[in-house]
Amino acid sequence: MEVTKVFVRLADNNENPRLRAYCTIIIDNAFAVHDLKIIDGNDGIFVAMPTRKIRTRCPGCNRTNPTGQRWCGNCGRRLEETQRQCLDSAHPVTQNARFLVEDVVLDAFWKAEDDFYGEPEQSTKEEQTPQESER
Numbered sequence: 001m002e003v004t005k006v007f008v009r010l011a012d013n014n015e016n017p018r019l020r021a022y023c024t025i026i027i028d029n030a031f032a033v034h035d036l037k038i039i040d041g042n043d044g045i046f047v048a049m050p051t052r053k054i055r056t057r058c059p060g061c062n063r064t065n066p067t068g069q070r071w072c073g074n075c076g077r078r079l080e081e082t083q084r085q086c087l088d089s090a091h092p093v094t095q096n097a098r099f100l101v102e103d104v105v106l107d108a109f110w111k112a113e114d115d116f117y118g119e120p121e122q123s124t125k126e127e128q129t130p131q132e133s134e135r
């Protein structure tokens, strides 16, 4: 498997400061996956796979309700609570594929940020030759 193309759309920081960008990837020039997200998490930047919201079906009237809603919007029956509100709708199934996707997507993201904000941040450390021996 190869990620042959990545499209990055930097996110507007006002909507969610942790959401840095949306991405679309093309796999093997043949398959597109939309809505990957670049998230600024507590442990650094990571790639979130596309998710879909789960909807809860009312056992009484069979109407679907947004998950998290406690009462059916149609008949008012109490709905069971679900723990997770989102499920991955597309994701790598091997560790290898996950690394591969993350690598390519993050590279494209950094490049998009550099293009947008200008110069890449420069390291403040000067390169030093280690173990320079005195004569």
Ligand SMILES: [Zn+2]
Pocket: 058, 059, 060, 061, 062, 063, 072, 073, 074, 075, 076, 077
């Ligand atoms: Zn109902």
